[in-house]
Amino acid sequence: MSTNFDTIIKSEKPVLIDFSATWCGPCKTLAPILKQVKDILGERITILKIDVDKNQQLASQYQVRGVPTMILFQNGNQLWRQSGVLSKEEIIKIIVEKSN
Numbered sequence: 001m002s003t004n005f006d007t008i009i010k011s012e013k014p015v016l017i018d019f020s021a022t023w024c025g026p027c028k029t030l031a032p033i034l035k036q037v038k039d040i041l042g043e044r045i046t047i048l049k050i051d052v053d054k055n056q057q058l059a060s061q062y063q064v065r066g067v068p069t070m071i072l073f074q075n076g077n078q079l080w081r082q083s084g085v086l087s088k089e090e091i092i093k094i095i096v097e098k099s100n
Contacts, residue, residue, distance in 0.1 A: 014099035
């Protein structure tokens with residue numbers, strides 16, 4: 001997973017990683033919000049959901065302590081990170097500002 005993950009986050013296109021868990025209530029709230037973000041931004045963004053229980057090594061590598069945690073990457077660089085649920089508008093604004 002991590003080699004593939006490294007390839008994905010090195011993309012020139014911004015990649016938003018959603019570290020989440022199946023048992024997490026706020027993660028379930030965030031899922032449809034991220035779908036709306038993807039619907040609006042389309043091909044300008046890649047959104048990837050990572051289950052922290054199935055990918056503990058990756059979660060540990062990025063020091064994910066709470067879920068949901070979103071991390072925005074571009075060209076392999078971490079541009080932004082935040083735990084918790086944000087609105088569709090806030091997420092889009094951050095992606096557009098950070099990835100230009």
